[in-house]
Amino acid sequence: MRNRLFLFFSVVMPMIFLFLFLGIFARGDKAALPATMAQVIALTVMGNFWGLSVQLVTFREQGILRRFHVAPVGAAAMLASSILSNIALTLPTILVEFLVARWMFHLMSIGNIITVIGLVVLGVVCFASLGLIIASVTNTMHETQVINQLIWFGFLFISGATVPLFILPVFVQKFAVFLPATYLVTSLQAAMARHAGFLVMIPALVSLIGTTLIAFVLSTLLFRWEPEEKATRKAKLWATATIVPFILLGAWELSYGNLLQQARSFYQPIDLPGESAQQNNSK
Numbered sequence: 642m643r644n645r646l647f648l649f650f651s652v653v654m655p656m657i658f659l660f661l662f663l664g665i666f667a668r669g670d671k672a673a674l675p676a677t678m679a680q681v682i683a684l685t686v687m688g689n690f691w692g693l694s695v696q697l698v699t700f701r702e703q704g705i706l707r708r709f710h711v712a713p714v715g716a717a718a719m720l721a722s723s724i725l726s727n728i729a730l731t732l733p734t735i736l737v738e739f740l741v742a743r744w745m746f747h748l749m750s751i752g753n754i755i756t757v758i759g760l761v762v763l764g765v766v767c768f769a770s771l772g773l774i775i776a777s778v779t780n781t782m783h784e785t786q787v788i789n790q791l792i793w794f795g796f797l798f799i800s801g802a803t804v805p806l807f808i809l810p811v812f813v814q815k816f817a818v819f820l821p822a823t824y825l826v827t828s829l830q831a832a833m834a835r836h837a838g839f840l841v842m843i844p845a846l847v848s849l850i851g852t853t854l855i856a857f858v859l860s861t862l863l864f865r866w867e868p869e870e871k872a873t874r875k876a877k878l879w880a881t882a883t884i885v886p887f888i889l890l891g892a893w894e895l896s897y898g899n900l901l902q903q904a905r906s907f908y909q910p911i912d913l914p915g916e917s918a919q920q921n922n923s924k
Contacts, residue, residue, distance in 0.1 A: 676907035679829035686764035694772035716864035752833035773860035819891035851886035
């Protein structure tokens with residue numbers, strides 16, 4: 642609570658997205674609120690990617706990890722505790738978001754609550770684990786921030802978290818099916834707008850879980866306690882293995898899936914400006 646940067650990114654920014662999305666994008670359309678609210682929740686969950694990687698690199702550069710190293714605590718326990726703390730900090734934020742959405746924007750239903758909670762927890766673990774990988778293969782804070790910004794740009798603008806997926810150019814949509822953020826957004830929208838359960842999103846769940854396991858195991862093996870230790874090129878190559886589940890899922894989705902059609906269906910209640918103009922012209 643003393644960390645102002647944490648308060649901004651974990652509390653203030655999610656509230657900004659909440660009012661921006663529900664107040665402007667959904668424009669008070671109650672039928673569109675669940676799908677739009679799912680975007681807000683996804684952005685809050687994905688924030689764990691940025692925060693955890695920066696935190697660990699800062700701890701390593703300041704010699705804080707060296708102090709933990711003298712205790713009988715291994716790398717796996719250290720990283721697992723970081724992920725658990727992120728879950729404990731993210732869930733109350735999402736609860737506040739739901740309360741504000743219900744009180745100010747009259748969000749009546751959050752869909753399949755069990756699926757939503759499961760996706761939130763899995764999403765936090767997955768994106769926090771991806772953040773651990775970045776922290777494991779970068780040597781300086783500057784390098785960490787550059788890589789984070791490049792990856793975060795894709796998560797933010799190509800996955801459907803901010804701009805609806807079907808509005809994007811076709812080639813961008815095809816690239817989006819290889820991003821983990823895309824499946825988190827669409828799965829949350831299915832759970833909140835269509836009351837979908839886990840059985841209809843098995844491929845996405847398998848990929849999120851597979852990415853989490855690979856990222857956590859590799860970040861444990863590549864973890865460095867001392868600031869003098871540098872990540873090798875071999876370690877960086879190993880880190881690329883975390884994207885294998887989503888490369889396989891993306892290839893399957895392009896050939897046999899219907900994710901893009903499903904993403905469009907979530908926004909049918911919303912009267913998009915472009916679609917309104919087309920309808921007026923046709924008339």
